[in-house]
Amino acid sequence: MNDVKTIFRQALPMEEISSNVARNRAVTVKHLVGSTVSLFVEALTEDNSQLLVITSDEEAAKLLLSDLESLGVQGTLFFPDLRLDPDDPERVVDTALLVQRSEVLDRLSQARRFILVTSASAAVEKVASADMFRDSVVNIRKGDHLEPHSLKEQLVRQGFDLVGFVDEPGEVAVRGGILDVFSYSGQLPVRLEFFGDEVESIREFDPGTQRSVSLLEEVRIVPDAGEMPMSRMSSLFEHLQKEPTIVVQQPDMVLAAVEERDSSSERTEKLLLSADQFVRQIECRPRLFIGQTERMKSDDSYALHANPQPDFNSSIKLLRKDLRRLSKDGIETLILCDSENQKGRFEELLGEPSESLKYSLDVESLHSGFILPGQGVAVYTDHQIFNRYFRAKRLRKRYHSGLSFKEM
Structure with a gap:
């Protein structure tokens, strides 16, 4: 596959394209077919340390991610779509998606290099503001001094549920000098054992068996990125530490998907970016469009013969x-x-x-x-x-196997 990547980079003037994008010129690249889109994004990583790729739907995002991982690209992140419905505030959201989102936002606050892939629908869903999310993350190291009851109260204020035994993300339990917490990052809950006010040990454990899985020196307890006051909600774009290159695949289809969710209702405005706000977020950053666009301004255009x-x-x-x-x-x-x-x-x-x-x-x-x-x-x-369906290869998280103590 390395030979294919090398050959592809000769098919387009990649240095010139990256240079124009860096000068904040909107660039369009047309006639990319099949997995040449993925090869093009992979080639962009040579001169761009941070990329946000927005696709027209989640299926396209997952196919792109699958290709990028097959091409050996490191630092790929996927921000999933919750399909929030402003008219149905009681709708239950898959916990695995909440965990995935919170993990991505946590990674964005630390990573120097990344390729973040998301769909148009997910990109317009608001999350906790970057400052609020960053301030809500709790870092604990072995040997730290803190009072277990105060930590429990802090987590409850952040939206964690106080339970007898933790079983899923967003739960915390306290028994004597032991505090169990299931963060919105990681695959397993963490057990903090205290000696007085000192953190004596930190370990991951299986909630189904209560057995320790691994010892840790430190842990980051990440909150639910969506469980914040609406007044403190912001866009995914705000979490980008520097100015990454925005890559929009099939821009006119992306805009159509954004407009489909647009509404003038008060609750919609609190939960989702409007189409105009979305376009402004794109146009104020270095940007590159994959595919012909009639609706977004482009300064330079290139075409691949494929x-x-x-x-x-x-x-x-x-x-x-x-x-x-x-x-x-x-x-x-x-x-x-x-x-x-x-x-x-x-x-x-x-x-x-x-x-x-x-x-x-x-x-x-x-x-x-x-x-x-x-x-x-x-x-x-x-x-x-052979006309077989291709399924994107990306694993979903499993929290644990078997029955939990709560279920028994």
Whole structure:
């Protein structure tokens, strides 16, 4: 895959594009197809330490993230959509999403390099202001002196529920000189053991078995980023420490998704950015648009000469014919396989590579293939060849297994 990344960087004037963006010129890059979008974002990391990528919907965001991780990009973050409904304040939100959001905001306050990927719908949902969120994070080190009761009261004021046994994020329990807390970051709750007012030990534990999992020297207790007074809510953009480059994929579709959630109701204004506010947040920062836009101003425009992977309808005969055509045009094809078994299957079906059948196989994963005629390379995916659905590979958190003490 490294060869593909190197070749792609020759397909566009990446240094010139990054230089124009750095000078606060709005840049549009057109005709990116398939996973060339992901390769382009990966190439941007060379000159941009912080990127915020906004897609038209969450599925596109997850596909991009999956590709970036396959390309070996470090520091990827995903800010999920809660689908907040201003007209339904009692709607229950998935706790896993709240944890993921709080973790991302906590990472943004510390990370020097990151690629934050989110959807238009998630980007307009307001969160705790950066100052309030930062002030609410509790840092505790082994050996610190603090009173357990005061810590419990502080966490309760921040929205943590006082319970007998912690079982899910947002809960705290106190028994004698032990304080258990399930932060909105991390996969497991933490147990603080006190000797008087001194933190004697910090350990992660499984709430299902109450057994210790690991000893820690310090812990950051992160609150729910959405459980703050509405008057102190702000936008995701405020949490960006410096001026990152904003990358908007399919900008007109992104704007349409933002406008779909726009409303003049008082509660909507408190929970969501308006379309005008969203556009202003984009236009005041270095920005880059992937795809043609009729609605957002652009200063410079570039185009990639690329074609999408053809449909083969599971026909090896059609695939072989296409590979011969590409080989005749001086294009070598890399076929990405989901597994070693799939790779072996292609070797049997296609036979040995030759001058008239230039192809290679690799066990890697991208969500969509493409052809770069000018660079003499094509990348095909086996799931597209055989018409299989591609599922973005990104794990959801599991808090624990089995029954908890609370459930028993």
